[in-house]
Amino acid sequence: MSCSILKNIKSDFFILIITCFIGGVGYTQNDETVRIIKLDEAIQLGIQNNNQIKLANSDVVIANENLSQTKIAKTPILGLNMGYNYIGNPKIYDGFYEKSIDVDYFNHQASASFLASMPLYYGGVINNQIDKQKLIVSMQESVVKMTETEIKQTITSQFFTLEKLYKQIEVTKQNIINTELRIKQLKSRVENGQNLKSDLLRTELQQSNFEVSVFRSTNSIELISNYLDILTGLPTNTKLKPVLDGILIPKTDSSLDESLSEAYQNRYEIKRSEINVKIAESSLDITKSGFKPNINANLLLNTQYPAQWPNYTTNTLNYWGAGVSLNWDVSSFYNIKHRINSDQEQINKSNIALEATKDVINQDVKSAFVRFAESVKNISTFKKDVDLALSNYKIVKSRYDNDFAVISDIVDAELQLNEAKISLNNANIDSIIQYYFLQYAMGKL
Incomplete structure (x- = not known):
């Protein structure tokens, strides 16, 4: 009887060692x-x-x-505007398109302007x-x-x-x-x-x-x-x-x-x-x-050809202006x-x-x-x-x-x-x- 019990204890101990080893190996493999x-x-x-x-x-x-x-x-707010136009010679008709007269007109027109505005208040x-x-x-x-x-x-x-x-x-x-x-x-x-x-x-x-x-x-x-x-x-x-x-x-x-x-x-x-x-x-x-x-300081520079002013139609017009505006x-x-x-x-x-x-x-x-x-x-x-x-x-x-x-x-x-x-x-x-x-x-x- 004691021999049988001893065998069972040895068997259980062996199983415990194997189980611990397998469990440890499996855990290590997971950790990899x-x-x-x-x-x-x-x-x-x-x-x-x-x-x-x-x-x-x-x-x-x-x-x-x-x-x-x-x-x-x-x-400052800065703005630049430039333009060029070619205008053909106009025709003046007498009556309802009965007779026309060609007018020798300024074909080339150009203008440029520069505007600056600075907020003051x-x-x-x-x-x-x-x-x-x-x-x-x-x-x-x-x-x-x-x-x-x-x-x-x-x-x-x-x-x-x-x-x-x-x-x-x-x-x-x-x-x-x-x-x-x-x-x-x-x-x-x-x-x-x-x-x-x-x-x-x-x-x-x-x-x-x-x-x-x-x-x-x-x-x-x-x-x-x-x-x-x-x-x-x-x-x-x-x-x-x-x-x-x-x-x-x-x-x-x-x-x-x-x-x-x-x-x-x-x-x-x-x-x-x-x-x-x-x-x-x-x-x-x-x-x-x-x-x-709102108060702004303004500056304007302009050039224009032709001037389009009376008696200055063949000239270039340049002018500038500066001032203050209130809104x-x-x-x-x-x-x-x-x-x-x-x-x-x-x-x-x-x-x-x-x-x-x-x-x-x-x-x-x-x-x-x-x-x-x-x-x-x-x-x-x-x-x-x-x-x-x-x-x-x-x-x-x-x-x-x-x-x-x-x-x-x-x-x-x-x-x-x-x-x-x-x-x-x-x-x-x-x-x-x-x-x-x-x-x-x-x-x-």
């Missing part, structure tokens, strides 16, 4: 097709290659070009338009920064989620190995009448659940890797595996009030809302400029009052939007602050769970080795221990994710 990536590298690739950031930068370039175009309104509208366009440039620049921050946060979240999935697969594969060993043992014990067949079926069901879990996690890794490929500009279908070298579970000593204060100073959403208020105020200044006159739309005194009211309402709306943005940021910071504190506390809780599960496993194993517990008891103890390890790993990763969420909420990412 993945790209190892660090968080800093992923973020840098995202800033360089992400299409959303490229679009935002294009808007900055367009806004700067529009600013240059707006500044041109301060420069437009009621401040040009300067206000330039200031408004500068604000739009600042707005687009803040959009770039906001987009970069959002991409950083998304990459960070997906990066650590990917690491969580790899750890889950790693632990679950160990569960599969352990369960396969227990199934081998149970089959032998069921044949010998030491265990019920229901114990075997239950363990096989657990193994099937583990395999489904690995399959789902593998698919999730494929999907998240593809999403990170898009975010970072890497070739699609590149499978990624994160490396957490140098990344520790972070700590923060900031209070909630300090975090809120930093968020109000750093978040680009607030800066953007403040710029929107200034743009609305600038639009009102531009509208009010309609009450004021005042008097009807604007009653026509633009509704535009002024509309602009004032837009200012009020922008101020309300600014306060609403602060409310959203306030909620973001409070939520991130509470969730981070909660995640840190969860780590100590799950550490305790691992210690308890490990103690329970040692007790159950000791009882099983002394035939005081059935194999299903030790299978359950192993499952509890591995689940506790997964929960602890997830808690560590969640703490890092929540820390970066807090940094994002504070505008420090």
